[in-house]
Amino acid sequence: FESYPEFIPGHKVSKIIDRQSNDVMVKSAVEFKFMGIGSTVKYTTEYIINKPELITFDTKKNRATGRYKLIPIDKGKRVVLFRSKEVDGDNFTGIAKILINKKPEMEFSLYLSPLRINMKAIKERAEVSKVDGFVKVNK
Structure with a gap:
């Protein structure tokens, strides 16, 4: 989890x-511009x-x-990697709500990043080295 910013x-x-055992609490911050x-x-x-x-997650603040x-x-x-989520977008407030109303795909960015960007980054990283269980992919 701590390597996400990379x-x-x-x-x-x-x-x-x-x-504690299989339960991990992670504090995160995501920056974005619009x-x-x-x-x-x-x-x-x-x-x-x-x-x-399987890894399940719960972001209580935004009920994701x-x-x-x-x-x-x-x-x-x-x-x-298959990712599924349940989100109650009605709970967003302030600038986040304005951004989501103008650009709905921003909602997903508030949790991680758009899946295609995330998968591309993981793929590129995996092609370079073995990291966190991802095996080097040979082209």
């Missing part, structure tokens, strides 16, 4: 604040890790819940 655009802070106006959204997410394939499912392919040489 490969997720706009993710400035990701710090584990508590860890029409020259910048904002930082801070939130805490609870992750429940059910090894080897969901899960990551890691699916090994090519006999475990590569991993596909």
Whole structure:
């Protein structure tokens, strides 16, 4: 979790604040700009890790819940990441609500980053080295 800022655009802070068994609390901050106006959204997410394939999450501040499912392919040489979430966008306030009304795809950015950007960053990073369980992909 603490390496998120290395490969997720706009993710400035990701710090584990508590860890007990499979339960991990992570404090995060995401920065974004829209029409020259910048904002930082801070939130805490609870992750429940059910090894080897499932991670569920709950961001209580914005009532975002969901899960990551890691699916090994090519006999475990590569991993596909599937992300699903439930969000109650009516709970956003202030500049976040204005941004989401003008540009709905920004809602997803408040939690991590758009999936295609996230997957591209993970892919590029995996092609360079073995990091956090992602195996180097040979072209």
